[in-house]
Amino acid sequence: MRDQTRLRQPLSLVIGLLAIGVVAWLAACRTGSEAPTPSRVAPGDTDGVIAARGLTPDDVYAAVKTYMPTGRKDDYVMFASGGHSGQVFVIGVPSMRLLKEIGVFTPEPWQGWGYSNETRAVLDGGKVRGKSINWGDTHHPALSETAGDYDGRFLFINDKAQSRVAVIDLRDFETKQILNNPLATSDHGGTMVTPDTEWVIEGGQYAAPLGTAYASIEDYDAEYRGLVTFWKFDRGAGRIDPARSFAIELPPYWQDLCDAGKLVSDGWVFCNSFNTERATGGIEDDNPPFEAGASQRDMDYMHVIDLKKAAQLVTDGKAESIEGFQVLSLEVLNENGVLYFLPEPKSPHGVDMTPDGRYMVVSGKLDPHVTVYDFEKVKTAIAAKTFTGKDDYGVPIIDFDAVLEAQVEVGLGPLHTQFDNQGYAYTSLFLDSAVARWSLGGASGELNPEPDWTLVQKTPVHYNVGHLVAAEGDTVSPDGEYLVALNKWSIDRFLTVGPLHPQNFQLLDIGGSGETMKLLYDMPIGNGEPHYVQMIKADKLNVWEVYPEVGWDPIHQKKSENAVALGEEKIVRDGNNVEIFMTAIRSHFNPERVKIKKGDHVVWHITNVENAKDATHGFALPAYDINLSLEPGEATTLEFDADTDGVFTYYCSEFCSALHLEMAGYFLVQP
Amino acid sequence: MRDQTRLRQPLSLVIGLLAIGVVAWLAACRTGSEAPTPSRVAPGDTDGVIAARGLTPDDVYAAVKTYMPTGRKDDYVMFASGGHSGQVFVIGVPSMRLLKEIGVFTPEPWQGWGYSNETRAVLDGGKVRGKSINWGDTHHPALSETAGDYDGRFLFINDKAQSRVAVIDLRDFETKQILNNPLATSDHGGTMVTPDTEWVIEGGQYAAPLGTAYASIEDYDAEYRGLVTFWKFDRGAGRIDPARSFAIELPPYWQDLCDAGKLVSDGWVFCNSFNTERATGGIEDDNPPFEAGASQRDMDYMHVIDLKKAAQLVTDGKAESIEGFQVLSLEVLNENGVLYFLPEPKSPHGVDMTPDGRYMVVSGKLDPHVTVYDFEKVKTAIAAKTFTGKDDYGVPIIDFDAVLEAQVEVGLGPLHTQFDNQGYAYTSLFLDSAVARWSLGGASGELNPEPDWTLVQKTPVHYNVGHLVAAEGDTVSPDGEYLVALNKWSIDRFLTVGPLHPQNFQLLDIGGSGETMKLLYDMPIGNGEPHYVQMIKADKLNVWEVYPEVGWDPIHQKKSENAVALGEEKIVRDGNNVEIFMTAIRSHFNPERVKIKKGDHVVWHITNVENAKDATHGFALPAYDINLSLEPGEATTLEFDADTDGVFTYYCSEFCSALHLEMAGYFLVQP
Secondary structure, rough: OHHHHHHHHHHHHHHHHHHHHHHEEEOOOOOOOOOOOOOOOOOOOOOHHHHOOOOHHHHHHHHHHOOOOOOOOOOOOHHHHHHHHOOOEEEEEEOOEEEEOOOOOOOOOOOOOOOOOHHHHHHHOEEEOOOOOOOOEOOEEEEEEEEEEEEEHHHHHHHOOOOEEEEEEEOEEEEEEEOOOOOOOOOOOEEOOOOOOOOOOOOOOOOEEEOOOOOOOOHHHHHOEEEEEEEEEEEEOOOEEEEEHHHHHEEEOEEEEEEEEOOOHHEEEEEEEEEOOOOOOOOHHHOOOOOHHHOOEEEEEEEEEEEHHHHHHHHHOOOOOOOOOOEHHHHHHHHHHHHHEEEEOOOEEEEEOOOOOOOOEEEEEHHHHEEEHHHHHHHHHHHHEEEEEEEOOEEEEEEEEHHEEEEEOOOOOEEEEEEEEOOEEEEEEEOEEEEEEEEEEOOOOEEEOOOEEEEEEEOOOOEEEEEEEOOOOOOOOEEEEEEEEEEOOOOOOOOOOOOOOOOEEEEEOOOOOOOOOOOEEEEEEOOOOOOEEEEEEHOOOOOOOOOOOEEOOOOOOOOOOOOOOOOOEEEEEOOOOEEEEEEEEEEEEOOEEEEEEOEEEEEEEEEEHHHHHHHOOOEEOOOOOOEEEEEOOOEEEEEEEEEOOOOEEEEEEOOOOOOHOOOEEEEEEEE | OHHHHHHHHHHHHHHHHHHHHHHHHHHHOOOOOOOOOOOOOOOOOOHHHHHHHHOHHHHHHHHHHHOOOOOOOOEEEEEEEEOOOOOEEEEEEOOOEEEEEEEEOOOOOOOOOOOHHHHHHHHHHOEEEEEOOOOOOOOOEEEEEEEEEEEEEEEEEEEOOOOOEEEOOOOOOOOEEEOOOOOOOOOOOEEEEEOOOOEEEOOOOOOOOOOOOOOHHHHHHHHEEEEEEEEEEEEOOOOOEEEEEEEEEOOOEEEEEEEEHHHHHHOEEEEEEEEEOOOOOOOOHHHOOOHHHOOOOOOOEHHHHHHHHHHHHHEEEEEEOOOEEEEOOHHHHHHHOOEEEEEEEEEEEEEEEEEOOOEEEEEEOOOEEEEEHHHHHHHHHHOOEEEEOOOOOOOOOOHHHHHHEEEEEEEOEEEEEEEEOEEEEEEOOOOHHHHHEOOOOOEEOOOOOOOEEEEEEEEEEOOOOOEEEEEEEOOOOEEEEEEEEEOOOOOOOOOOOOOOOOOOEEEEOOOOOOOOOOOEEEEEEEEOOOOOOOEEEEOOOOOOOOOOOOEOOOOOEEEEOOEEEEEOOEEEOOOOEEEEEEEOOOOEEEEEEEEEEEEEEEEEEEOOOOOOOOOOOEEEEOOEEEEEEOOEEEEEEEEEEEOOOEEEEEEEEOOOOOOOOHHHHEEEOOO
């Protein structure tokens, strides 16, 4: 069907780069050889265990640095996207323990996520072209910020596969809202927030006609478009307001990650793009495959966006409506000086603002440098129109040399950059399987008093690192201390668990001087493929241990209209409609018998009337595909048609008491 | 609706017992107070970290005992049911790291579980009364055994909510078969296996009419029945054979956990039951709630089943067919001496055979003792008909005193028992929140030379322990070394992650003498509520790192008929039927454009033609609710009606290479 030789060039390129990476690992990393078999060591004999297990002094250091005695709480919390699991993972640092998986785009029965009316409504807020979608590809979690610092109140996350965004309330770690972007069918570089969380930024990915219209791929240049969307967040309501949100039309490049300006660059947004070649694939027709076609040019375009001006244009009525969503056209952007392009090295995969908001750091993944731009120079260049021309869509191109601050050679396959409190930056190197630590010219810290734009150190990681995260690393005041490398491949690091290997989160100690960056811990991730993570100081979170009131509706965070109090249990029949008002308490449901007829429409309200911490009850209804999780105080409703007759037993599915197995009732559906 | 005072007795009973438990924790457990804030310690300064973090010598011992340097492999693997998550969790010991979540009863997009034709067919093997069910309540994993020892080949797991069983192949850690028990709507005490895995045992739970027939709850005694099912496992096929499986009809008690006899008791099976009171609930009608009604009698009945004789009766054609499933009626059981009842203390929740197959250990959860029966005496009693009478369904009741070996007072709320290689048994105490270590009379070990039936020690755990597991603790030759307490509540052990708290798996060091049983590690479980676990020595597993051949069908473990080789990619149209033959390789799909018309029926074959370890590709198809995971070599097929027109981009959803983002193609659906 195709000419095999066509592919040799791009394939061999990648394989060659990978081979270099493998050699680098073998040279640099510790061997993962098996430990000596431990002989019996008396309990409590620490030195005996160290000897028997063959632990090195570095191992013992790492062990005591990361071990959490019972009841001791972690210092930091990571919120990791779960990748195509569709969920968010909550991980404690430094112990690297998975504290929770939050159901977001994928129904999850342990949490009852997607089984009640309330949670199903949240999921169906993200219907795509009228259809329920039951998975997502979560990519970039963003913690809400106040004045550029994480405030611990909300978490935002996107679904790359369907161009959706979700809002999670960090009082109860549950998803409250899912929205589908009606203009797009994929995103990648989302979500990011502006320093006061006024806007949640959703970057783009694969160009397509805006909205639901069909257009032939032959009309790519004319009909396909890129997109960046700015969702307006209403902090008081805890919801995104689609009516006040807008998108900007972009050329059909593949927009990727964005970062919001802060401090001196507040009000601006910077987004990567790749495939400015506008390759449309077609390997089956002897066209270059995307991997080659999208890698031809030495430079792609960073999109420099004046968000404040864009928002004002929307307020001024300059947006048009597509699928009911406000869009600023390229024409309006160009007329009003909202959008500028800045050349950036080959197929970039990260743009990260330094904590002071002064510099944009870009990693062209097919270029061994990080490239640093000075935002002050960018402002000057825009004011002076220091442009080298316009692209095919009329967007001014800023002169690269006029705004470049530095280029630092860090290694092969640089992807993303994070920052600490010592004037260091950390860049992940996918092909080198390493983390590069380099210093920011002009920045400084106690341990880094006279920094220049210089590579300081590289530490191998295992293997194929994508993103990385430092403690509070996206804020105006990073903490340093810890850095986690999100390695995509684990290969030989863990016991084999089948051909689908876990990912490997590796914790690095960056609390010390520039000479050391010790590997502390390998955490397998075997329930998803996290893409990005943010790490917040644990004491910034203010989480509810139980709901504030019995009868609580967690979606709307208030007392539910359908709450059932003790003594108010009842079953009400109105023709074929049966409404059940039930309570749950250790260790029984009331009522314990529900008798209906096949064909009845059932509305079932259940309230967990307890307020003791951890006294959760489950509600499993066999044959009806229903399981709920009722946290203490929670009130919920489910609704279904009784289409299957028989004798079924609903029961508490969360082990609640010594008499938990007795917490059950009969659901009797007469034929 | 009901008289509140009716409930005071059972509720106050439970609350009182819980209060005792709380006092026991406060007295016995270490405080979970916060650590001193660490000052900056130079990297590598181990003593400095110990001092700054305030670690005790016990903490340091636990840290070096459990820490895994990079690349070091765990010694044991635990397979944990994921409770109402519907999945199985794979956990390394002693590091307590989650290595994988295996998709079983719940669709899981990261693994592509439930999205391809092949995996959807496995899930739909478990349809309930004709309906797809997309969750399960996994309870008791059972590793396959050879001569009573784990052989590392298969794992079985049940779904309590829908009375289903699943088979997982441990070569690739994927689910291969799900079956619905057509006779029942719930089970609990499943799965367990016989010593050579000829039978997979599924215990019962809530009594109901056998099969799909409806019967009024007023006819409970006459029409409702209990059940234990014996699924025939075909090791060569790697499948359960429903046609050769059978169930035994039982009185309408609530059957629970079973354990298979071994060595001297080989061929027999022992199952708990509770609610021999035949309470039918009805708190709403002023009946006693189940928690009280099912707790009236001092004794329930262990079911002693002659499995060999039962199987022979089935072979001899004595079974009747209900819903196409073979059932031995109570009449046949009684006529042929297959079933005996043995009184067991109040509402038992565990029967566990000692490793030598000689003793059955039962914990009545409302009785502070473990009760030990001698199987030799049981055999003698049956032969001599040392019965005290029959129950209402004609089953002979063995004289309790004639077969009792010992009763050991262990504490409040005893549930389950495990064994080590030193002649010790370990019983979980739900209400005490503790693990009791006691010695088995007659058994012995290096560290336990003269055992009697005696309580040795109790260690507090945090909190409300359900099951517990020791290394190879269900086999004829347990290992000792490690024990894990599966605590249902964590309360204050971890950072708060909302009103739904994680569970807490606590690792205990049982490798030493009877005087110590040190707490080593707290592992939060925040993605399900595991019910039971088995722990196998890691070197017994023989897992594939990649599939044996490119073009592999993992469900049938052979080369797929639909495998697509490089160069054989094509798109075939036949009227409205479109068949796509696609390959995936770093870093492109072929074809990269798929053009169809709305209304077409699409059959899409994809093969990952790589054989490099960890080179997995994903396949995301926006708007069509599809995500696949294609492990190296894997071939799969998906099928759907193209009901949504537009321009969509399929892409690789598993980060595979530096050009992963370019691994995409356009799916063009013309209106």
